[in-house]
Amino acid sequence: MTDEVPNRPRADPTFEHRRHGDRKHDSGREDREEWVWVLDYLPYGRETDNRPVYQKKPLIHALGDNKLILMELIPVEDKIPPVHIKTHIGNRDEEYVERVKSRIPYDDLSHGAVLELPLVLEDYVKENEDRFIQFFSKAEPLSMRQNSLELLPGVGKKLMLDVLEESKKGPYEGFEDLKARVPALHNPEKLIVQRIIEEMKGGQKYYVFAAPPSRSMLNPEEGGSGSGSGNNGGRQGHRGSGGGGYGRRRE
Template sequence: MGEAIEMFKASKEREDYVRVLDFLPYGRIDDDRPAYQKKPLIQAIGEKSFVLMELTPKKGKEAVMHQRLYIGKGERDIVDHVNCRIRYDELTHAAKAELKHVLAEIVKENEERFLDVYNKSYPITTRLHILDLFPGIGRKFVNMILQERKKGEFTSFEDLSRRVKGLYHPEKIIANRIEEELSEKNVKYRLFTTTV
């Protein structure tokens, strides 16, 4: 199992909000039951700990991709109940295709939380820095980020892109790392997710 990096480790709190990855009005395709026994399903991802899950909507309710749904305690508009956590390989093709876009939206909307990745990351070993774990960030960018960081913390993703020439869409870099942690079983260091 992978080692969790304490600084960015997934929250142990229950998810209150999820984002829709796919809506299956007739349930799972691999469900062998007769059509009248199948119930609609929503595949979604939690905003705090990036937990993948399947939900059952209330009767007559539908969900659209990227929609933000409340699943916390109390009255819910669309979701009747949370069925279970699921693994990446249980996602539909459509859900997998939307995942990177939904993750980028979550990261961008929670910029302050995720900016810490660039402002407060640290070396894991003498040869490996947390920033080395991110797809799309090579040693050159790691060094540039660390040099710029000495001049003062980054105030936004836009500030980061402006100060580190050639580093575009820092939110997508983080989203790609989260997707990698969700899709790969043998990730050595987990920054944002936990195992199912």
């Protein structure tokens, strides 16, 4: 008999916990990435590209602002984007990105991008504090035995119960309010960043913040490395609000 909670109410559609494999495809503008955070600029493309230097083209490794997907981009000619900048994809003369080349898995990130990713995500989480704090205020059960808060690294039963009990007194107003009311939770922002990176690496039972790897990335023989538009899983929200709505469970 399954331990999943039947007909579980959705406290907040921003963090809708779906099971990995229960894929729902979106369409339209909200499913596309329009803004990205630059993680690394590769003037000669990937390090694994063995072609002669004159044949290599610059690339950008970036984080999508809409769905938190990792992307490989074609830069505008003769423009070098600063690392850590948030920029628009195409159609703006002052921007750095011409177009999306593909979605890429975590393991394909350049060394520089891997180092920059936690720093960018920290800024991303703080920029979207009002949204991410709802994860703590409206934490949902994943099953009869587990709450979504326990997906965060280092959060056990006792700390989870402390957060839930305190939230009954009223929603958390921000990270500082959360830390003041639950002193044992020292740095919730970093816990979210760590969880996001774990989800980006794949192999998770649940995906809460980031899009799960596409089938084409998990099984290359199914074709390609995925789409830069991120058509993998339903997200509810809008551009720039953060990449949630992916809580899926692996079948």
